[in-house]
Amino acid sequence: MDMTLEEMEQQDIQAVHRLLDESHNKVCFDVEVHPYMQQCLTAALTKCGVKSAEVLMKNVNESPMYAKLIDKRLSEAGVKVERRAYDRDDDSERSGIYVYKNYELAYFISFPTPSMIAGYWNVRSNISP
Numbered sequence: 001m002d003m004t005l006e007e008m009e010q011q012d013i014q015a016v017h018r019l020l021d022e023s024h025n026k027v028c029f030d031v032e033v034h035p036y037m038q039q040c041l042t043a044a045l046t047k048c049g050v051k052s053a054e055v056l057m058k059n060v061n062e063s064p065m066y067a068k069l070i071d072k073r074l075s076e077a078g079v080k081v082e083r084r085a086y087d088r089d090d091d092s093e094r095s096g097i098y099v100y101k102n103y104e105l106a107y108f109i110s111f112p113t114p115s116m117i118a119g120y121w122n123v124r125s126n127i128s129p
Contacts, residue, residue: 015105016098019126028117028122033123037123040123040129045079045081047107048078048099049077049101050074050079052073056070079100081100082098084096093110093113095110096111096124096125107125107126109124
């Protein structure tokens with residue numbers, strides 16, 4: 001089935017909302033949130049069948065060799081990871097890390113958004129570390 005770009009975008013919007021509505025996973029932080037996001041990504045990759053995901057993610061910044069190995073492991077598992085940032089206010093909740101398994105959105109981890117409580121940040125996802 002061929003889809004237009006608009007139809008693909010609508011499908012992604014619906015998938016993100018469905019995943020977040022089903023999980024109700026929202027975490028509030030007053031400290032650095034990136035370690036939590038990395039733990040969520042590691043958990044998502046592991047559930048998608050990426051071999052040695054935890055070891056790979058711990059060493060991702062060590063050398064270009066790990067980037068090639070990660071790409072190979074993702075490909076072997078039928079996994080694709082995308083980082084997307086949306087500038088429009090109505091789309092900002094969709095900014096985050098998208099994890100696809102066999103071309104279908106499996107996991108979403110939002111970028112941190114300011115909380116109603118000053119100095120706190122929210123991260124929404126459908127995976128927990």
